[in-house]
Amino acid sequence: MTSVRVERLYKIFGPQPAELVRRVERGAGPDEIKAAGGTAAVVDASFEVAEGETFVVMGLSGSGKSTLIRMLNGLLAPTAGRVLVDGEDVTAMSGKVLRAMRQEKMSMVFQHFALFPHRTVLDNVGYGLRIRGAGEDELAEKATEALNLVGLEGWGDRYPQQLSGGMRQRVGLARALAAQTDVLLMDEAFSALDPLIKREMQDQLLDLNAQLGKTIIFITHDLDEAMRLGDRIAMMRAGRIVQIGTAEEILREPADSYVAEFVHDVDRSRVLTAATLANPQVIAPTGAEPVDAGTPLRELFLRLGGRPDPVPVVDGQQRLLGAVTPAAIFEALSREPETAEEASDA
Numbered sequence: 614m615t616s617v618r619v620e621r622l623y624k625i626f627g628p629q630p631a632e633l634v635r636r637v638e639r640g641a642g643p644d645e646i647k648a649a650g651g652t653a654a655v656v657d658a659s660f661e662v663a664e665g666e667t668f669v670v671m672g673l674s675g676s677g678k679s680t681l682i683r684m685l686n687g688l689l690a691p692t693a694g695r696v697l698v699d700g701e702d703v704t705a706m707s708g709k710v711l712r713a714m715r716q717e718k719m720s721m722v723f724q725h726f727a728l729f730p731h732r733t734v735l736d737n738v739g740y741g742l743r744i745r746g747a748g749e750d751e752l753a754e755k756a757t758e759a760l761n762l763v764g765l766e767g768w769g770d771r772y773p774q775q776l777s778g779g780m781r782q783r784v785g786l787a788r789a790l791a792a793q794t795d796v797l798l799m800d801e802a803f804s805a806l807d808p809l810i811k812r813e814m815q816d817q818l819l820d821l822n823a824q825l826g827k828t829i830i831f832i833t834h835d836l837d838e839a840m841r842l843g844d845r846i847a848m849m850r851a852g853r854i855v856q857i858g859t860a861e862e863i864l865r866e867p868a869d870s871y872v873a874e875f876v877h878d879v880d881r882s883r884v885l886t887a888a889t890l891a892n893p894q895v896i897a898p899t900g901a902e903p904v905d906a907g908t909p910l911r912e913l914f915l916r917l918g919g920r921p922d923p924v925p926v927v928d929g930q931q932r933l934l935g936a937v938t939p940a941a942i943f944e945a946l947s948r949e950p951e952t953a954e955e956a957s958d959a
């Protein structure tokens with residue numbers, strides 16, 4: 614499997630970018646860089662994505678998300694810093710080595726499908742394999758397999774314009790899957806879709822990835838999407854990563870007012886689970902029916918129906934994590950005004 618590591622990465626657009634990096638390092642803010650004719654798109658970004666992790670990058674429009682993801686696979690050259698893929702520095706790779714790395718290790722899914730209109734769906738999906746020199750049989754086999762994975766069996770000989778937006782985005786995903794790379798880069802891949810289709814695609818990605826175990830770097834400006842998909846979330850603001858954490862960590866302790874503002878609208882009761890409150894010091898009565906660690910707090914609260922006793926919480930292997938008291942659940946839910954109202958209605 615492939616790991617991705619980013620070290621002190623910068624991208625500054627404009628004249629004399631290297632000089633502007635030095636100025637940023639000495640404390641220059643975005644305004645000063647702008648006055649010098651530059652744009653600080655990515656500033657001092659560092660993180661590591663674990664194998665098999667889904668790492669979400671989110672932030673407002675213009676915060677540098679696309680610039681960041683494009684440096685990961687060498688589509689853009691950083692002004693400073695390093696990107697290590699399996700320990701190898703992408704920023705030092707020549708064009709040919711870089712292309713091979715992209716073909717073998719990292720596929721990208723774009724927001725705007727980027728399908729070839731004059732090629733069939735199957736040919737679009739197999740395109741990366743064709744560039745890599747795969748024969749027709751191998752191409753057909755792998756492309757068909759990828760189409761099946763995204764639920765488009767039988768659509769291979771159609772053309773992109775015969776498909777709906779959601780289906781086209783599935784083709785884009787299938788193309789990335791057909792390349793059989795360990796890493797998927799997804800830049801606002803679902804953002805253009807209707808809410809219902811978007812949700813379907815998210816579900817499909819979650820299902821698929823439970824099977825395939827890819828490392829995914831997923832960009833979105835949609836917090837709900839970030840929280841559904843991400844093992845961890847990096848919050849970007851004006852080029853900088855201001856916080857990296859699980860959805861829960863970010864909700865519980867937003868690093869600054871920007872992040873707090875961003876997460877303000879999220880319904881905590883959907884994100885917080887029994888695991889959040891499972892306390893090993895609390896003992897449930899013997900014989901009490903355990904609940905799964907992933908049970909959303911709101912659901913759990915309703916299920917308890919006013920019972921006062923603690924409930925044991927177990928993980929996927931039925932190991933006891935602790936117990937949770939209804940009072941603790943009520944308190945956690947009450948921190949969000951909306952939810953407290955709903956809870957007292959219930």
Ligand SMILES: Nc1ncnc2c1ncn2[C@@H]1O[C@H](COP(=O)(O)OP(=O)(O)OP(=O)(O)O)[C@@H](O)[C@H]1O
Nearest residue numbers: 626652653654673674675676677678679680681834
């Ligand atoms: N090629 C370029 N030349 C000059 N400035 C650029 C270039 N590409 C991006 N920028 C600027 O860099 C900043 C970051 O842009 P980027 O596209 O990475 O943001 P983003 O977070 O992906 O935004 P969005 O959510 O709108 O896609 C913006 O101010 C943008 O205008």
Ligand SMILES: [Mg+2]
Nearest residue numbers: 678679680801
């Ligand atoms: Mg973008």
